[in-house]
Amino acid sequence: MAQLLVENVTLSFGGVAALSAVSLVVAQGELVSVIGPNGAGKTSLLNCISGFYHPQRGRILFEGQEITRASPHEITQRGIARAFQNIELFSGLTVLENLMLARHTHLAYGLGAAGAFYGKALAKEVENRRVVEEVIDFMELEPYRKALVGNLPYGVRKRVEVARALSLSPKLLLLDEPMAGMTLEEKEDMVRFILEIRAQGTTVILIEHDLGVVMDISDRVYVLDFGQVIAEGAPEEVARNPRVQEAYLGVEV
Amino acid sequence: MRNPWAQTGNYRTSYQQDTSIFATHRELVSLLLFLGFLLVLPQFLSRTQVFILDLILVYSVAVLGLNITTGYAGLINIGQAAFMGVGAYTAALVAPQGIPFWLVVPLGGLVAAFFGYLVGIPSLRVKHLYLALATLAFQMVFEWAVGHMPLLKQGGAMDMPRASFLGYEAGFRNHFHFWYYVSLVTLVVLAFFFRNLLRTRYGRALVAVRDNDRAADAMGMDPGRTKLFAFALGAFYAGVAGVLYAYLSRAVVIEDYTFAVSIKLLAMAIVGGLGTLVGSFLGPAFLELLDVNMEALSNFIKALGFSVAGVDVASALRPLAFGLIIVLFLMFEPRGLYNWWRIVRSYFRTWPFKY
Numbered sequence: 111m112a113q114l115l116v117e118n119v120t121l122s123f124g125g126v127a128a129l130s131a132v133s134l135v136v137a138q139g140e141l142v143s144v145i146g147p148n149g150a151g152k153t154s155l156l157n158c159i160s161g162f163y164h165p166q167r168g169r170i171l172f173e174g175q176e177i178t179r180a181s182p183h184e185i186t187q188r189g190i191a192r193a194f195q196n197i198e199l200f201s202g203l204t205v206l207e208n209l210m211l212a213r214h215t216h217l218a219y220g221l222g223a224a225g226a227f228y229g230k231a232l233a234k235e236v237e238n239r240r241v242v243e244e245v246i247d248f249m250e251l252e253p254y255r256k257a258l259v260g261n262l263p264y265g266v267r268k269r270v271e272v273a274r275a276l277s278l279s280p281k282l283l284l285l286d287e288p289m290a291g292m293t294l295e296e297k298e299d300m301v302r303f304i305l306e307i308r309a310q311g312t313t314v315i316l317i318e319h320d321l322g323v324v325m326d327i328s329d330r331v332y333v334l335d336f337g338q339v340i341a342e343g344a345p346e347e348v349a350r351n352p353r354v355q356e357a358y359l360g361v362e363v
Numbered sequence: 364m365r366n367p368w369a370q371t372g373n374y375r376t377s378y379q380q381d382t383s384i385f386a387t388h389r390e391l392v393s394l395l396l397f398l399g400f401l402l403v404l405p406q407f408l409s410r411t412q413v414f415i416l417d418l419i420l421v422y423s424v425a426v427l428g429l430n431i432t433t434g435y436a437g438l439i440n441i442g443q444a445a446f447m448g449v450g451a452y453t454a455a456l457v458a459p460q461g462i463p464f465w466l467v468v469p470l471g472g473l474v475a476a477f478f479g480y481l482v483g484i485p486s487l488r489v490k491h492l493y494l495a496l497a498t499l500a501f502q503m504v505f506e507w508a509v510g511h512m513p514l515l516k517q518g519g520a521m522d523m524p525r526a527s528f529l530g531y532e533a534g535f536r537n538h539f540h541f542w543y544y545v546s547l548v549t550l551v552v553l554a555f556f557f558r559n560l561l562r563t564r565y566g567r568a569l570v571a572v573r574d575n576d577r578a579a580d581a582m583g584m585d586p587g588r589t590k591l592f593a594f595a596l597g598a599f600y601a602g603v604a605g606v607l608y609a610y611l612s613r614a615v616v617i618e619d620y621t622f623a624v625s626i627k628l629l630a631m632a633i634v635g636g637l638g639t640l641v642g643s644f645l646g647p648a649f650l651e652l653l654d655v656n657m658e659a660l661s662n663f664i665k666a667l668g669f670s671v672a673g674v675d676v677a678s679a680l681r682p683l684a685f686g687l688i689i690v691l692f693l694m695f696e697p698r699g700l701y702n703w704w705r706i707v708r709s710y711f712r713t714w715p716f717k718y
Contacts (some may be wrong), residue, residue: 117450137501146556160581162577162580162581181580181585182580182581183581183582183583183584183585186580186581186582186583187583191581192581194578194581198575198577198578198581199578200570200571200574200575200578201574202570203570203574207567209595210567211564211567211568211570211571211582211584212582214564214567214582214583214584215583217563217564219562219563219564221565222541224559224560224563224565224566225557225559226556226559227382227559227562227563231559231563232382235382235562235563236378236379236382239378239381239382240378243378243667252464274582278583290480314408344619
């Protein structure tokens with residue numbers, strides 16, 4: 111059964127159709143990439159899935175339950191985490207604090223316990239720290255643990271952004287251009303992280319412009335152009351598709 | 364075994380240890396010593412001096428609440444005095460019925476928290492200055508409503524009874540001492556409550572919503588509920604402060620809870636350092652002591668009969684000093700007195716080493 115089902119989603123801003131009748135099926139454990147030229151609607155699609163936009167038509171199901179109209183925090187509580195394209199970290203806080211606060215939905219204790227910082231609150235916070243340290247370990251962020259996010263270089267901040275989404279222990283991870291603007295070395299690291307995340311059973315939807323990366327690591331690829339899905343399938347099939355070549359390279363005269 | 368007294372810096376080895384507030388043994392002990400000092404302090408002071416300390420403590424409670432709403436959650440609130448007033452008028456209505464003060468204090472806080480929740484509702488839709496106007500509106504509505512309610516004597520003085528605790532009656536001679544200890548205990552309890560909240564999901568949600576409410580939403584925090592929580596909690600602190608103030612001044616008058624007081628509370632929060640816990644105590648202490656000294660100075664000048672162009676310099680001195688201090692802080696130390704405190708503290712943390 112499909113974990114995420116996007117059916118005929120249509121989203122328009124005034125007269126501009128950002129997405130028209132876009133459908134997407136993602137199975138548990140898959141690594142699916144969404145590619146397309148600038149302005150094709152990739153980020154709009156992600157915004158619909160994560161609840162920042164609500165499409166005018168169509169519906170979105172996650173694990174069989176409708177989330178089309180749900181707000182972002184409700185969707186996060188169901189197990190979908192997202193890393194933003196333009197880094198949206200809390201820049202006045204440390205890396206550790208950024209990751210600790212991401213696990214908000216996993217910390218069930220009352221106001222009284224929190225105010226006394228005793229019993230359940232203390233136990234949960236120690237557990238919180240342990241899980242976050244695992245993520246720090248995984249994403250190789252140890253040197254930056256107590257550094258303010260605002261002072262970190264761009265590549266590291268991108269990594270913290272992914273780490274924060276990962277701290278939510280999501281079932282489905284949405285990555286919006288996690289490698290944009292990175293050096294080759296940083297990209298290779300990030301690809302390694304994504305493959306490991308997926309190897310641990312987390313479904314990943316990746317938006318990426320680097321076609322080399324996309325073709326290498328994706329199980330399936332969706333190609334968007336002008337808000338429509340123009341091709342879908344395994345990377346090799348998609349690369350051979352004449353409509354995709356047209357969208358990327360233009361029409362041969 | 365390492366000697367904990369000689370410890371400089373951070374030697375934590377478990378995640379549980381790393382949740383602790385105090386980095387070293389010395390920090391914890393200095394706080395306990397300071398609290399002990401505060402316990403014996405009023406025994407060496409006159410009644411008037413204790414009264415000034417009372418005011419500092421009570422305003423600290425209100426400023427702490429303002430820091431929660433405005434400093435930590437970033438929701439500008441210029442109606443904090445009205446929330447104090449809600450607490451005070453609750454006290455004026457229930458205390459004469461014979462309800463003991465230790466029930467009236469939390470009750471006033473809860474009623475204020477309810478009003479805080481209501482006032483917080485616009486915060487779901489409007490931000491920044493527009494939200495500030497909504498809180499200003501509450502301040503105005505509060506003053507107008509009290510002024511038209513016969514039940515509340517239309518803002519005139521409503522008497523507060525004297526309090527007693529375990530057979531110990533707060534009489535004329537020990538009134539200020541009695542409320543000094545009650546306010547001190549209340550402030551310490553409320554401050555610790557909030558300090559603990561800061562290391563849990565509740566406190567982190569406040570800061571997250573302040574810094575980036577879009578990202579907070581994506582982290583599974585409901586920004587709307589968090590903002591309402593911030594308003595309710597901040598108003599709770601104000602309500603408690605209002606009850607304490609009412610008991611302390613033995614009457615509830617509308618003049619004590621006007622817009623000017625709201626601004627004064629905001630000034631205290633800024634001078635202390637917005638969004639800092641320690642600043643909530645430093646700000647009120649600094650401005651109250653400044654006020655007292657300026658009053659003494661202006662009395663001194665008045666006695667000299669000194670005046671410029673027919674204007675009484677003495678009576679202009681207090682508001683002038685108040686305004687000047689705020690401007691100077693905004694210009695030269697916008698992080699407030701807390702920043703000085705932070706520098707001193709980090710020096711002593713590694714003392715006798717430099718770093």
